[in-house]
Amino acid sequence: MLFDYQEFLDGIDREAYHEGEWQWEEDGYTVTRTYTYSAPGCHDSCGVLMYTKNGKLEKIEGDPLDPCANGRLCMRCLNLVEGVNYADRPKWPLKRVGERGENKWERISWEEALDTIANWIHDNLDAKGLGRESIFVNHGTGRNISSWVPFLGGACLGTPDIGAIGFSGYSCYLPRTCGTAAGIGDFPIVDASEGHADRYNNPDWVRPDVVVVWGCEPLKSNADGYLGHWLVACMQQGTRFISVDPQLTWIGAHADYWLPIRPSTDLALALAWLNVITTEELQDKEFIEYWCAYYDELKEHVAQFTPEWAAKVCEVPADLIRDAARFYATAERGAIQWGLAFDTQVDSIQLCQTVSNLMSVCGNIDKPGTNILVRNGFEINPGYATAQLYCDPDTFAKKLTVDLVHPGCTQFIGMADCDAVNRAFETGEPYPIKMFWSQGANGISCSATAAPRVHKMLEKVEFCVVADPYMTPTAVAYADIFLPLKTTAERDSMRVWWTPLRAMKAVSEWYEAKSDEELIVALGNKLNPELFQKRWPTLDALLQDYLDVGFNLYDPETGKSYKSAGRSKAGMIEVPDVHTDFWKKHHDDGTCSFKSLVEDRCGYEYDDFCATYYKYEKGLLRADGTPGFATPSGRIELVPFATFGAWGIPPLAEHVESLTMRRWMEDPEYRAEYPFICINGSRSYEFFHSENRQQATMREFHPMPLVKVSAQTAEEYDLHEGDWIWIENTEGRCRQKVHIDPTLNPNYIHAEHGWWFPEEEPAFPHLYGTFDCNINNLTASYETGQGGIGNPLKSVAAKIYKCTEDVNEPTPGEVVTKLGGFRDDYVATEPFAWTHDNTTREGGRF
Numbered sequence: 001m002l003f004d005y006q007e008f009l010d011g012i013d014r015e016a017y018h019e020g021e022w023q024w025e026e027d028g029y030t031v032t033r034t035y036t037y038s039a040p041g042c043h044d045s046c047g048v049l050m051y052t053k054n055g056k057l058e059k060i061e062g063d064p065l066d067p068c069a070n071g072r073l074c075m076r077c078l079n080l081v082e083g084v085n086y087a088d089r090p091k092w093p094l095k096r097v098g099e100r101g102e103n104k105w106e107r108i109s110w111e112e113a114l115d116t117i118a119n120w121i122h123d124n125l126d127a128k129g130l131g132r133e134s135i136f137v138n139h140g141t142g143r144n145i146s147s148w149v150p151f152l153g154g155a156c157l158g159t160p161d162i163g164a165i166g167f168s169g170y171s172c173y174l175p176r177t178c179g180t181a182a183g184i185g186d187f188p189i190v191d192a193s194e195g196h197a198d199r200y201n202n203p204d205w206v207r208p209d210v211v212v213v214w215g216c217e218p219l220k221s222n223a224d225g226y227l228g229h230w231l232v233a234c235m236q237q238g239t240r241f242i243s244v245d246p247q248l249t250w251i252g253a254h255a256d257y258w259l260p261i262r263p264s265t266d267l268a269l270a271l272a273w274l275n276v277i278t279t280e281e282l283q284d285k286e287f288i289e290y291w292c293a294y295y296d297e298l299k300e301h302v303a304q305f306t307p308e309w310a311a312k313v314c315e316v317p318a319d320l321i322r323d324a325a326r327f328y329a330t331a332e333r334g335a336i337q338w339g340l341a342f343d344t345q346v347d348s349i350q351l352c353q354t355v356s357n358l359m360s361v362c363g364n365i366d367k368p369g370t371n372i373l374v375r376n377g378f379e380i381n382p383g384y385a386t387a388q389l390y391c392d393p394d395t396f397a398k399k400l401t402v403d404l405v406h407p408g409c410t411q412f413i414g415m416a417d418c419d420a421v422n423r424a425f426e427t428g429e430p431y432p433i434k435m436f437w438s439q440g441a442n443g444i445s446c447s448a449t450a451a452p453r454v455h456k457m458l459e460k461v462e463f464c465v466v467a468d469p470y471m472t473p474t475a476v477a478y479a480d481i482f483l484p485l486k487t488t489a490e491r492d493s494m495r496v497w498w499t500p501l502r503a504m505k506a507v508s509e510w511y512e513a514k515s516d517e518e519l520i521v522a523l524g525n526k527l528n529p530e531l532f533q534k535r536w537p538t539l540d541a542l543l544q545d546y547l548d549v550g551f552n553l554y555d556p557e558t559g560k561s562y563k564s565a566g567r568s569k570a571g572m573i574e575v576p577d578v579h580t581d582f583w584k585k586h587h588d589d590g591t592c593s594f595k596s597l598v599e600d601r602c603g604y605e606y607d608d609f610c611a612t613y614y615k616y617e618k619g620l621l622r623a624d625g626t627p628g629f630a631t632p633s634g635r636i637e638l639v640p641f642a643t644f645g646a647w648g649i650p651p652l653a654e655h656v657e658s659l660t661m662r663r664w665m666e667d668p669e670y671r672a673e674y675p676f677i678c679i680n681g682s683r684s685y686e687f688f689h690s691e692n693r694q695q696a697t698m699r700e701f702h703p704m705p706l707v708k709v710s711a712q713t714a715e716e717y718d719l720h721e722g723d724w725i726w727i728e729n730t731e732g733r734c735r736q737k738v739h740i741d742p743t744l745n746p747n748y749i750h751a752e753h754g755w756w757f758p759e760e761e762p763a764f765p766h767l768y769g770t771f772d773c774n775i776n777n778l779t780a781s782y783e784t785g786q787g788g789i790g791n792p793l794k795s796v797a798a799k800i801y802k803c804t805e806d807v808n809e810p811t812p813g814e815v816v817t818k819l820g821g822f823r824d825d826y827v828a829t830e831p832f833a834w835t836h837d838n839t840t841r842e843g844g845r846f
């Protein structure tokens with residue numbers, strides 16, 4: 001075995017690492033043992049030792065005594081010092097003094113910034129009888145803002161319209177949570193022992209025999225609270241791998257099987273695997289008999305989806321499909337690690353549900369070394385839906401929901417629907433959006449599909465506030481007020497994404513920046529003093545509330561308590577007790593506090609739920625405490641008739657091509673014009689979305705945006721490493737630099753996302769070059785999957801050609817900010833709906 005955990009533990013000099021201490025002095029530094037995430041962002045939080053002098057972060061090191069990350073750090077955390085001390089980081093609140101896009105600012109105080117915001121809302125909304133729903137709050141992905149920004153939207157600003165600008169179909173993570181909520185009732189992740197504080201030594205844990213890494217690159221992304229190196233540790237202990245990915249990744253190169261699938265055809269493959277498993281009787285009969293419903297219906301449905309059928313759709317040989325399915329299904333302990341590619345397809349919600357069926361029919365649920373069911377540690381669940389608890393009910397009823405744009409769809413998620421928000425911006429229907437608040441997001445540079453279109457929407461907005469640790473293209477383009485935020489190193493905060501609960505202790509300072517939490521307290525006390533004076537007058541009160549009740553609503557006067565109804569339903573439910581499990585465990589011993597978590601527990605505590613196997617047998621999943629799963633029937637619903645039925649989604653899955661991909665497959669003229677499928681946005685070690693571009697070290701490793709082409713394509717187009725090429729389709733174009741990948745399928749290219757150049761001119765039309773290399777000039781909004789979920793942003797058709805030195809040619813920045821964009825017909829006039837046979841759609845001017 002390549003990896004012996006005990007040997008690793010025995011090798012740590014515990015005295016030198018001050019085991020059990022949270023802070024000490026060493027060589028003139030103060031050393032703090034805490035958790036952090038890379039600055040600005042990451043989905044995780046890893047154990048570190050931070051070395052500070054005079055309130056400044058000078059050094060960082062992984063903490064080998066942290067059981068979560070075992071001292072391993074990515075280059076982004078190793079480079080934290082450069083990230084947080086970046087000289088051009090905004091130091092105080094700013095007010096725009098020039099025109100939008102001129103990048104002219106004036107320093108103002110926090111008092112003036114908050115007064116300006118409060119007065120604008122009063123004068124332009126409240127005094128005119130307009131509701132707070134005219135404010136749209138934009139947040140990005142979970143870099144320790146997922147609890148805080150939606151909460152700010154609901155509790156401070158009082159709007160129900162909280163979401164991601166232009167991010168059609170909520171194509172990140174949400175399809176996976178909804179797809180599994182429907183069938184299993186809980187979320188499955190691969191068991192690499194991460195639920196246990198004693199990790200790989202835990203006596204109940206067994207390493208998986210086979211892990212399928214499917215549509216993700218966990219080593220680079222460490223996505224969704226899951227560290228990729230845990231899988232490497234499994235590999236070193238003997239786990240074998242299957243990679244399902246159009247590109248050859250590191251895992252793919254170390255796998256027994258690599259299925260180089262045509263992008264966005266994963267559902268066809270998953271259905272074929274089910275076909276192999278059910279026809280060859282490889283399923284776990286006992287598990288199905290006791291714990292699953294509708295197996296016969298599923299078996300009958302998948303009988304049509306043979307490996308030979310899937311081979312044609314996925315462009316993977318039938319024998320390879322069959323062999324890989326057997327390899328997974330016959331393993332005693334199989335597990336599936338899935339990723340973003342699952343969310344960025346039009347049939348994404350059915351794909352997620354179908355792949356969760358693969359776990360279920362093989363009995364790979366909640367037993368050691370399979371997919372275990374996890375929840376946020378200690379049931380601390382302040383998420384997107386919590387916000388709505390604090391918004392007044394009449395305003396809440398006006399939330400921009402999916403049915404407004406996609407007829408036949410039912411709103412079943414907490415956030416406002418992205419396409420409905422687009423439409424409100426573009427047409428003023430059902431009401432205009434007057435104010436745009438962006439915090440923890442950099443819309444036009446990254447999250448917005450159809451970025452040029454989003455620019456058209458936002459340039460008209462009456463009032464805009466951007467809160468961010470860094471100046472961004474989004475801030476320069478639209479902000480009237482800029483609020484500087486703290487990074488992880490300056491911020492007292494906590495996070496749970498599964499387990500453990502982790503505390504992040506502030507170790508340094510940055511001028512007048514406030515943390516997300518401090519901003520909530522300041523803004524809430526200004527705009528909603530009655531509630532905030534009672535509940536969250538101070539930062540300490542806010543942090544305590546997170547641990548005690550997870551921001552849920554309770555009224556000490558009436559004794560009533562409410563929780564958000566969670567992942568699936570809008571609204572709230574009355575509950576007998578809103579306290580978190582952390583409160584229940586630690587309230588009586590007086591250690592239920594941020595301070596105690598930091599100082600007495602070295603910043604972390606594992607919860608029991610995620611550490612327990614076979615929870616369905618033990619009655620831990622259902623609210624009533626009976627055995628079974630948190631589904632209507634109490635069984636895993638292999639065909640989710642009840643839930644998908646209620647959501648308006650066909651319960652039996654069928655593969656659907658996006659409109660573009662169907663045309664690309666069927667229309668030779670179109671394919672001749674746009675010969676490539678442009679996969680995009682695979683993560684890199686250096687960057688987190690549009691972040692880290694300021695850091696010289698990252699740019700040394702990765703100076704410019706790279707578009708991968710195959711060796712064959714390079715030869716055909718006479719391309720050399722480093723050549724600039726245009727990537728173009730009907731939506732727009734952008735340019736990136738060629739990188740030749742000899743393993744890439746010649747029909748595909750791969751482009752990076754999130755690029756801008758902090759070192760270049762901020763003002764319009766250049767705008768830090770954010771539109772020049774932006775692959776979201778080529779993606780589109782409005783084409784979503786069933787339920788309004790999923791958007792095919794990761795596989796678009798494109799052509800390529802070499803850039804010339806033509807100085808008269810307008811840059812994409814000029815096209816977007818001066819010439820009206822690449823298209824002149826962006827407005828959403830016609831609805832876009834699924835037809836009843838589920839395989840085609842109608843409408844379509846979008």
Ligand SMILES: Nc1nc2c(c(=O)[nH]1)N[C@H]1C(S)=C(S)[C@@H](COP(=O)(O)OP(=O)(O)OC[C@H]3O[C@@H](n4cnc5c(=O)[nH]c(N)nc54)[C@H](O)[C@@H]3O)O[C@H]1N2
Binds near residue numbers: 446
């Ligand atoms: N073409 C294409 N586009 C994509 C993707 C793709 O694969 N391909 N991926 C998509 C996905 S999955 C996602 S989730 C979106 C992400 O899109 P976003 O979440 O909008 O990501 P960023 O553009 O990095 O913007 C994040 C901003 O938050 C700031 N920030 C960092 N840390 C903090 C913090 O602690 N508090 C606050 N308040 N702000 C902070 C950063 O400085 C940065 O400006 O992008 C999407 N865009």
Ligand SMILES: Nc1nc2c(c(=O)[nH]1)N[C@H]1C(S)=C(S)[C@@H](COP(=O)(O)OP(=O)(O)OC[C@H]3O[C@@H](n4cnc5c(=O)[nH]c(N)nc54)[C@H](O)[C@@H]3O)O[C@H]1N2
Binds near residue numbers: 262266683
């Ligand atoms: N360093 C870094 N880490 C990050 C981020 C970041 O920007 N940088 N972003 C964070 C966010 S918000 C997210 S959502 C996650 C995403 O992280 P992951 O879930 O790991 O997803 P990606 O990195 O986008 O996955 C890319 C893999 O999917 C493959 N792929 C593309 N299309 C398809 C397809 O149709 N089918 C299949 N089977 N595979 C396909 C690509 O070839 C690539 O190898 O990462 C998070 N972590």
Ligand code: SF4
Binds near residue numbers: 037038044072227
């Ligand atoms: S996963 Fe990497 S970048 Fe993220 S917090 Fe951990 S070490 Fe830092």
Ligand SMILES: [Mo]
Binds near residue numbers: 141173340
């Ligand atoms: Mo994401």
